Amino acid sequence: xxxxxxxxxxxxSLLQVRRxxxxxxxxxxxxxxxxxxxxxxDRLRELGYRVEALKGPAGGYRLSAGSELPPLLFDDEQAVxxxxxxxxxxxxxxxxxxxxxxxxxxxxxxxxxxxxHRVDAVDVVATPGTTTVDPEVLVAVSDAVRTRQVLRFAYGxxxxxGRPPRRVEPHAVVARNGRxxxxxxxxxxxxxxxxxxxxxTPRAPTGRPFTxxxxxSGDPAAFxxxxxKGSDVIDAWxxxxxxxxxxxxxxxxxxxxxxxxxxxxxxxxxxxTAGSWSWNALVARFAxxxxxxxIVGPPELRAAARASASRMRRVSER
Numbered sequence: 001x002x003x004x005x006x007x008x009x010x011x012x013s014l015l016q017v018r019r020x021x022x023x024x025x026x027x028x029x030x031x032x033x034x035x036x037x038x039x040x041x042d043r044l045r046e047l048g049y050r051v052e053a054l055k056g057p058a059g060g061y062r063l064s065a066g067s068e069l070p071p072l073l074f075d076d077e078q079a080v081x082x083x084x085x086x087x088x089x090x091x092x093x094x095x096x097x098x099x100x101x102x103x104x105x106x107x108x109x110x111x112x113x114x115x116x117h118r119v120d121a122v123d124v125v126a127t128p129g130t131t132t133v134d135p136e137v138l139v140a141v142s143d144a145v146r147t148r149q150v151l152r153f154a155y156g157x158x159x160x161x162g163r164p165p166r167r168v169e170p171h172a173v174v175a176r177n178g179r180x181x182x183x184x185x186x187x188x189x190x191x192x193x194x195x196x197x198x199x200x201t202p203r204a205p206t207g208r209p210f211t212x213x214x215x216x217s218g219d220p221a222a223f224x225x226x227x228x229k230g231s232d233v234i235d236a237w238x239x240x241x242x243x244x245x246x247x248x249x250x251x252x253x254x255x256x257x258x259x260x261x262x263x264x265x266x267x268x269x270x271x272x273t274a275g276s277w278s279w280n281a282l283v284a285r286f287a288x289x290x291x292x293x294x295i296v297g298p299p300e301l302r303a304a305a306r307a308s309a310s311r312m313r314r315v316s317e318r
Contacts, residue, residue: 237275
């Protein structure tokens with residue numbers, strides 16, 4: 001039988017991974033009597049853990065949130081995951097760099113040497129983005145999403161121009177490329193809108209509930225990504241074309257987006273398929289590679305190339 005201290009830690013670990021535990025199942029897992037489980041539960045309560053007793057034929061226990069933060073227990077993988085998450089927190093776009101650094105120092109200090117070495121082996125230099133989100137604003141917006149309440153807020157320079165607060169039905173908060181976005185339904189425009197959270201200044205809660213609408217495509221993150229590509233629903237560029245380039249694939253590979261498809265057709269030639277929000281923008285994307293190219297298709301890309309060439313010719317002759 002394990003000693004009281006190690007047995008209590010084992011009990012705490014079990015209570016943290018499952019909501020409700022029958023008393024006899026806990027006793028069996030810990031290889032002790034139900035009476036010993038009751039004593040260990042009492043000791044956890046003395047340490048500040050709020051362990052509720054469940055009613056029923058066999059009784060049971062549940063670990064609930066308390067008024068204070070008691071000591072926590074993590075297994076090795078959880079501890080490493082928390083430390084790494086704190087290390088890269090400054091790059092998340094939330095203004096928590098200082099708090100994350102202090103939390104990481106506290107976690108690292110109590111880590112056993114075997115785990116500390118694993119964390120230190122990942123030499124992370126995370127730099128904050130050019131814009132950061134106030135954690136209080138992020139919490140307020142996320143709470144409106146969670147409680148399904150209409151959100152009132154000023155956006156950007158609304159106040160400077162005397163615009164009234166906006167009212168939206170908040171559906172999701174999405175983190176993307178170091179920035180935070182709110183996906184919401186705006187009644188006034190009868191459309192889905194995406195707002196940067198760092199530009200939101202929440203007003204007093206409205207307390208007005210709303211019934212969530214189905215998000216197009218069913219995935220808020222994919223829908224927000226689609227909007228950035230100029231698409232209404234699908235996370236894909238609405239305009240996509242293919243060109244042949246008279247350069248080695250490795251020459252252009254470093255300058256391509258993740259969704260571009262590059263195929264080597266010879267030692268000094270390749271075929272590239274890429275996308276953009278418009279055909280003219282796609283022509284500009286190919287032209288930005290600073291090399292000749294031959295359009296494979298589709299016809300819309302060829303037409304846009306002719307129109308762009310005419311426009312550039314007029315510009316150059318002015």
